[in-house]
Amino acid sequence: MNSKTIDDITAAGAAGLIAELATASCGPALVLIPTDGLGAGLPGEVPIxxxxxxxxxxxxxxTINAARQEPARRKGVAKVETLRSFIDLANRHKDETSAIFGTTIWPTPKLTAVLNYNTGTSPHWNDHRIIYEFPLTEEFKAWIEGDGDGMDQATFAFFLEEHAAELSAPFDGERSEYELLFKERFATPADLIALARHLEVFVNAKAKQGIRLQTGERTIEFSEEHLNGKGEKVDIPGIFMVSVPAFLDGDAIRIPARLRYRIKGGDISWSYQLYRWQFWLRNKVQQDLAKAGEKTELPTFEGAPENG
Known part of the structure; x- marks a missing residue:
């Protein structure tokens, strides 16, 4: 090989090397940024x-996330309609960071399981949740909506018969407590159904106030005009017990109710007043919060987590 050929080869190699270096100097470079001292939750180095x-x-x-075939972590909010589903789903997803919060005050009772909640030593995302908003039963809604509203005799009689299944006899402790508190006689479900039927009979009759007896009983006298004032006396109890499930698929809560009436010009208006129903509702939510904590073995807190 002569010297010219060697020179040509050497020149070609040098040109290729120069081109390679030029290309490398213009191409992208992977750089690792150390994160020491920048706070918790970061890897040792961040590549750019x-x-x-x-x-x-x-x-x-x-760029990398766009190529993922599955999410990097769990997040989102699941809403359930029963306490049992809340417990089952929490058990399915819980880990050592999970916690349950309970908003127990009306009108927005709610249980929230934060499955990736902050621990005592480190923060977490707090964005994977299960929510149970205690859906009300139609029966409970009806009692709440009618609380304190005046009803004519026919309407009240119909209401008692329509909701007879939600009436309950008082327990011995309830009877002694509330009869002493209100100085009224406790009615059984049979008493109230009998009252409703009496009211149906006398729906067109005139009413006048009867006598309050020493036993705490009250009477109303109903009379037809053609009877010259001679009428029938109906015994009116003062309190009764409502036992109704407040939430779908939930246990019944017991609420004492006072029976009221007003007579004006021979016409009578009936109403009932549920005694401290918001207290009994909150008590039920607190019980369900405790049950959820027991069944899931997670810590419980009365209140709401960060960001609701």
Whole structure:
């Protein structure tokens, strides 16, 4: 091989090397950024891709995430309609960071399981949740909506018969407590059904106030005009017990109710007043919060987590 051929080869190799170096100097470079001292929750190094030709950083995270076939972590909010579903779903997803919060005050009772909640030593995302908003039964809604509203005799008689299944006899402790408190006689469900039927009979009759007896009983006298004032006396109890499930698929709560009436010009208006029903409702929510904590073995807190 003569010297000219060797020179030609050497020149070609040098040109290729120069081109390779030029290309490398313009290509992207992987740079590792140390995170020491920048706070918890970071890896030791964060990789970035630097485009040397255009002098800018290429977003590696979005590029890599776009290629994911499954989410990097669990997040989102599941809403359930029963306490049992809340407990079962919490048990399915819980870990050592999970916790349950209970908003127990009307009108927005709610249980919230935060499955990735903060621990005592480190923060977490707090964005994977299960919510149970205590859906009300139609029966409970009817009692609440009618609380304190005046009803004519026919309407009240119909209401008692329509909701007879939600009337309950008082327990011995309830009877002694509330009869002493209200100085009234406790009615059994049979008493109230009998009252409703009496009211149906005398729906067109005139009413006048009867006598309050020493036993705490009250009477109303109903009379037809053609009887010259001679009428029938109906015994009116003062309190009764409502036992109704407040929430779908939930246990019944017991609420004492006072029976009221007003007579004006021979016409009578009936109403009932549920005694401290919001207290009994909150008590039920507190019991369900405790039950959820027991069945899931998670810590419980009365209140709401960060961001609701």
């Amino acid at each position: 891709l630097f485009d040397r030709a255009n002098q800018k950083v290429i977003d590696l995270q979005s």
